Amino acid sequence: MFGDTTARAEASIVSEAVELHSGQSEPLLLKVRLRVAAASQNDGKSSPPPTSVLPLTNWKRDGEDWVSEPGSKLAGLQVKVRLRSQADGHSELLVETKATAPTWLRLLSLELESDSVGAEVGGRDLRPKKVTSRAALSGLDPKWVILRPDQKPWTILVDDDVDGVKVQVLPSQVLVQADLLSSESRPFVFFQQCTDHWRAPNRKASLETRLLQEGETLSTKIVAYAGGAMPLLKARYPEGRQAAFVITDHADQTTSGTLHALAGGTSLVSSPRFGKSGFLGKGLPMTKALWFRSGEPAPAASWAHPPRPVLSPFQKHMHSLVVYHSRYERPQVDPSGAGRPQLDDPALAELTVRLHRAGWEISPHSATPQPDDRDSTEEALRFFEQYNAKTWIDHQPYTNCEALTNRGFQGGNEGIADLLDRHKYRYAWSGIDVPASPSLNLLAPQRIDQYVPVVYPSGRLSTGAPSNLWLFSTMMTYIESSRFFALYKKKSLDQLEKERGLHIAHTYLEAFHPAGSKFAKRNLMQAGKVPGEIVPHPRLEQLLSQLQSRVAKGTLWVPTLQQLGDHFRAMGQVTVRLQNDGSATVHAETAVTAATFVVPRPGLSVLIDGQPLQTVRSGKTETMFYTDLAAGQTAKIELRDAKQRPVHLLKPMGAPTLIAKSNRVHVVVR
Numbered sequence: 001m002f003g004d005t006t007a008r009a010e011a012s013i014v015s016e017a018v019e020l021h022s023g024q025s026e027p028l029l030l031k032v033r034l035r036v037a038a039a040s041q042n043d044g045k046s047s048p049p050p051t052s053v054l055p056l057t058n059w060k061r062d063g064e065d066w067v068s069e070p071g072s073k074l075a076g077l078q079v080k081v082r083l084r085s086q087a088d089g090h091s092e093l094l095v096e097t098k099a100t101a102p103t104w105l106r107l108l109s110l111e112l113e114s115d116s117v118g119a120e121v122g123g124r125d126l127r128p129k130k131v132t133s134r135a136a137l138s139g140l141d142p143k144w145v146i147l148r149p150d151q152k153p154w155t156i157l158v159d160d161d162v163d164g165v166k167v168q169v170l171p172s173q174v175l176v177q178a179d180l181l182s183s184e185s186r187p188f189v190f191f192q193q194c195t196d197h198w199r200a201p202n203r204k205a206s207l208e209t210r211l212l213q214e215g216e217t218l219s220t221k222i223v224a225y226a227g228g229a230m231p232l233l234k235a236r237y238p239e240g241r242q243a244a245f246v247i248t249d250h251a252d253q254t255t256s257g258t259l260h261a262l263a264g265g266t267s268l269v270s271s272p273r274f275g276k277s278g279f280l281g282k283g284l285p286m287t288k289a290l291w292f293r294s295g296e297p298a299p300a301a302s303w304a305h306p307p308r309p310v311l312s313p314f315q316k317h318m319h320s321l322v323v324y325h326s327r328y329e330r331p332q333v334d335p336s337g338a339g340r341p342q343l344d345d346p347a348l349a350e351l352t353v354r355l356h357r358a359g360w361e362i363s364p365h366s367a368t369p370q371p372d373d374r375d376s377t378e379e380a381l382r383f384f385e386q387y388n389a390k391t392w393i394d395h396q397p398y399t400n401c402e403a404l405t406n407r408g409f410q411g412g413n414e415g416i417a418d419l420l421d422r423h424k425y426r427y428a429w430s431g432i433d434v435p436a437s438p439s440l441n442l443l444a445p446q447r448i449d450q451y452v453p454v455v456y457p458s459g460r461l462s463t464g465a466p467s468n469l470w471l472f473s474t475m476m477t478y479i480e481s482s483r484f485f486a487l488y489k490k491k492s493l494d495q496l497e498k499e500r501g502l503h504i505a506h507t508y509l510e511a512f513h514p515a516g517s518k519f520a521k522r523n524l525m526q527a528g529k530v531p532g533e534i535v536p537h538p539r540l541e542q543l544l545s546q547l548q549s550r551v552a553k554g555t556l557w558v559p560t561l562q563q564l565g566d567h568f569r570a571m572g573q574v575t576v577r578l579q580n581d582g583s584a585t586v587h588a589e590t591a592v593t594a595a596t597f598v599v600p601r602p603g604l605s606v607l608i609d610g611q612p613l614q615t616v617r618s619g620k621t622e623t624m625f626y627t628d629l630a631a632g633q634t635a636k637i638e639l640r641d642a643k644q645r646p647v648h649l650l651k652p653m654g655a656p657t658l659i660a661k662s663n664r665v666h667v668v669v670r
């Protein structure tokens with residue numbers, strides 16, 4: 001239907017800037033520069049390296065390509081930018097960087113300055129957005145930028161191998177900055193001291209640079225298409241699901257009784273009711289962090305010894321605590337959290353095997369509640385191999401010196417980063433919590449002007465540390481239970497889905513404190529009908545039912561952290577390209593199940609490699625579809641409108657001649 005009329009793309013150098021041409025479109029003039037903040041040393045105390053701006057003005061031919069390198073040498077870094085024009089009409093800017101010596105990078109970025117008025121991007125909710133001043137797109141945020149959207153448009157597409165893309169709209173220019181590495185999009189904060197008590201003063205510091213070892217490379221490809229393309233956006237979640245809700249539950253409140261209640265709806269494992277409700281009953285998984293050993297029980301308090309015949313009110317209170325602790329097998333803990341057996345309790349360990357089989361991720365919450373040496377951490381990591389654990393969650397990083405967010409990220413005797421790497425851990429909690437808020441979406445779509453990293457690669461944090469660990473941040477929800485349930489009201493969950501949001505909760509779902517105690521208002525567990533029985537709060541069961549029905553409807557995804565991260569990694573390596581014939585190709589580097597895509601036009605049907613796709617859903621403003629992609633697979637995507645006419649992604653108006661005419665207006669491009 002659409003003839004292949006576009007000529008080969010061409011590029012020329014016009015007064016030190018790059019000019020892209022394609023067919024009859026108006027050319028796009030780009031000034032190209034690098035922004036680099038690098039240092040050869042990092043003693044942890046000196047201030048982060050400042051940013052140098054290096055214009056790329058000296059372009060030389062290299063075969064068919066144009067190549068430029070920064071005029072001034074960068075210590076420890078080789079950077080080359082290559083401009084390649086493709087026969088099918090698009091141009092590519094390739095950035096190739098190699099470290100020639102160990103280099104600490106805060107920023108490495110390619111900036112393109114265009115004479116554009118206005119810009120459009122895809123928002124975090126995958127809906128088109130006009131950029132008013134700034135947009136910052138990281139992680140799986142779409143990285144499609146339409147320059148000069150109102151006339152003579154060009155579309156710039158950046159793959160997700162960059163840390164992010166920033167777009168800045170000025171009165172008569174638009175800057176597009178592709179950050180190959182930016183520590184702003186991979187926050188890492190750590191405690192500077194290791195204290196004896198969690199209340200002792202401590203300070204957090206931010207690690208501003210990441211280490212590139214000698215020989216390591218950073219590269220990306222920026223693709224430019226003439227025209228205002230209709231973007232084919234990658235969605236974050238599989239199967240067309242709108243939002244994700246992830247629970248990471250820390251070990252601190254866990255005992256055998258409450259974990260049974262949370263999992264099976266009652267602490268009485270032999271009851272016929274066990275497994276009918278709770279997480280197992282609803283078929284929901286979570287990431288459950290536990291202690292491999294919970295340490296010695298806290299020393300018995302003196303009041304626990306023979307009561308006197310007449311008790312004071314205080315003693316009566318203490319006596320009821322003793323009854324509580326023995327009735328619910330919930331021993332008192334010391335300030336570290338130690339004193340309650342977890343995986344050292346055979347009943348609890350048996351339950352975790354069942355939970356793992358049911359899809360839960362069973363993870364270490366540090367090895368034990370107390371500071372651990374490398375041998376204990378190693379022993380715990382070996383123990384957790386039976387659950388295929390890949391997510392590490394620090395416990396009390398202010399007192400646990402070996403915590404990743406204390407000294408653990410460093411090398412040496414107190415480091416654990418190398419141990420996590422040896423056991424192939426892929427995810428670790430960043431220790432960064434946002435406060436509880438009914439706006440559940442951690443991606444904060446209203447803050448489109450800044451990076452909002454939630455699940456992201458840490459980069460190499462120290463010499464000897466791995467470079468492939470990803471960090472995740474959470475919302476802290478250890479709050480009064482009335483507030484907890486208010487957070488997760490229907491309206492908030494609807495909003496999360498509408499925003500295509502991501503919620504990762506940092507929870508203590510087994511909170512079950514004695515009545516009248518300081519934290520009893522945070523209880524999410526309560527006494528059951530049978531003496532000694534513990535059951536989840538009815539409103540917790542209601543919340544699980546809510547989640548279950550949204551999962552069944554296909555609107556919400558409730559994965560473990562590991563499943564979420566693995567899907568993000570795989571989708572991050574999917575690349576989309578537009579073809580001259582109006583189709584697109586999607587290429588997967590590693591296998592992805594139910595990879596989802598969104599096109600901002602409703603009512604389309606989709607062909608994949610010529611075959612009609614059955615997983616297409618249409619909304620008011622968009623069409624969404626999903627497909628499995630094998631490792632190394634490239635699939636051709638074609639779109640059809642309601643009358644089965646091809647929809648051209650590069651000329652989406654359906655009237656290519658009109659665009660061509662309007663573009664023929666003579667405008668002198670500098």
Ligand SMILES: [Zn+2]
Pocket residue numbers: 250251252365394395396
């Ligand atoms: Zn903890």
